[in-house]
Amino acid sequence: MNEKKVPLLMTPGPTIVPERILNALSKPLIHHREKEFLEMAQNCTDRLKEVFKTKNDLFTLTCSGTGAMEAAIANTISPGDKVLSLVNGVFSERLSNIATAFGATVRTVSVPWGQPVDVQKFKEIFQGGNYKMVTAVHNETSTGARNPISEIGKIVSQTESLFTVDAISSLGGDDIRTDEWGIDFCISGSQKCLMLPPGLGFLTVSEKAWPYIKKKQGGRFYFNLLKYKEKAPENPWTTAINLVFGLDECLNMIFEEGLDNRIKRHADVAAHCRAEIKKLGFKLFVNLESACSQTLTAIAASGKDIEKMRSIVKAKYNIQMSGGQKDLKGKIFRIGHMGVVGKKEVDITIEAIGKALKEI
Numbered sequence: 001m002n003e004k005k006v007p008l009l010m011t012p013g014p015t016i017v018p019e020r021i022l023n024a025l026s027k028p029l030i031h032h033r034e035k036e037f038l039e040m041a042q043n044c045t046d047r048l049k050e051v052f053k054t055k056n057d058l059f060t061l062t063c064s065g066t067g068a069m070e071a072a073i074a075n076t077i078s079p080g081d082k083v084l085s086l087v088n089g090v091f092s093e094r095l096s097n098i099a100t101a102f103g104a105t106v107r108t109v110s111v112p113w114g115q116p117v118d119v120q121k122f123k124e125i126f127q128g129g130n131y132k133m134v135t136a137v138h139n140e141t142s143t144g145a146r147n148p149i150s151e152i153g154k155i156v157s158q159t160e161s162l163f164t165v166d167a168i169s170s171l172g173g174d175d176i177r178t179d180e181w182g183i184d185f186c187i188s189g190s191q192k193c194l195m196l197p198p199g200l201g202f203l204t205v206s207e208k209a210w211p212y213i214k215k216k217q218g219g220r221f222y223f224n225l226l227k228y229k230e231k232a233p234e235n236p237w238t239t240a241i242n243l244v245f246g247l248d249e250c251l252n253m254i255f256e257e258g259l260d261n262r263i264k265r266h267a268d269v270a271a272h273c274r275a276e277i278k279k280l281g282f283k284l285f286v287n288l289e290s291a292c293s294q295t296l297t298a299i300a301a302s303g304k305d306i307e308k309m310r311s312i313v314k315a316k317y318n319i320q321m322s323g324g325q326k327d328l329k330g331k332i333f334r335i336g337h338m339g340v341v342g343k344k345e346v347d348i349t350i351e352a353i354g355k356a357l358k359e360i
């Protein structure tokens with residue numbers, strides 16, 4: 001059981017920040033326009049590109065993940081532009097909402113929450129539609145479903161359309177191949193598998209996307225990517241210096257372990273979590289095992305009072321999990337297994353769930 005005063009964070013972001021990173025975050029400031037900082041920032045960008053598997057430009061933005069989502073859209077979409085959004089959960093819906101906020105005419109390909117996007121259905125709607133952009137989420141954190149981004153990317157990359165992918169909850173814990181999959185804007189954030197506090201957003205920008213960005217008239221300032229490109233490796237604004245110290249240490253940890261090993265470890269922990277939770281009589285929310293996220297597990301209520309269970313697990317065992325969002329409230333709960341969360345933490349959590357269920 002979790003005896004520590006510090007809660008055991010088993011949420012799908014923020015996740016546990018390891019001691020090494022906490023120490024790096026608390027280092028004394030250096031100035032963000034001095035050589036020492038810029039070398040560190042450039043070194044972070046180079047290694048992050050390896051994590052994203054890209055040779056494209058990559059920018060570190062001072063914002064949570066949603067800011068990086070907005071940056072992709074604010075730099076390309078003007079009122080009246082056509083956008084096709086693949087929606088199977090809260091976060092993929094958010095991308096469509098941002099596009100709408102920037103005046104786009106948005107068409108959605110919706111599939112029931114808990115299922116991955118249907119590539120055939122997408123293909124039929126996409127063909128001949130002249131969309132300026134297609135948006136999708138790689139790992140739908142609200143449902144635990146993982147989308148077939150490589151197959152969708154193959155189709156989009158043969159056209160003039162830009163492909164924007166939110167990989168916020170998968171980067172660093174699952175395989176992301178930005179260039180091979182034809183992703184023009186690949187987005188991530190600091191507080192998921194990268195084990196940092198919230199506050200940094202990451203965005204890759206393809207060669208194909210730059211002419212669109214240059215043509216865009218107005219409607220952006222803080223996230224104007226032309227300013228970021230011109231200034232790199234400096235950030236046009238004051239950057240979150242301490243978070244970059246943390247990022248540097250996070251990347252040290254990733255490459256000490258090896259990226260492939262790390263991804264494999266996340267897959268193993270996810271498989272373990274699925275197997276153990278089923279032993280308590282729960283059903284997974286995502287039916288198709290191959291579409292299950294490897295950074296979080298979404299579990300159907302399966303006739304149990306999961307909200308009560310979660311509150312007991314929190315009060316008695318000091319372990320925090322997440323409930324369902326929007327329509328899924330009370331219907332599912334979610335266990336995050338990102339970053340340093342391993343089988344041991346999963347076992348502690350599942351034991352607490354079992355005990356709480358007996359109590360109810």
Ligand SMILES: *Cc1c(COP(=O)(O)O)cnc(C)c1O
Pocket residue numbers: 013064065066067091137139140141166167168169189192198
């Ligand atoms: C966490 C998350 C976000 C949101 O990020 P914020 O950091 O809260 O802005 C977006 N998309 C996905 C898939 C996420 O998991």
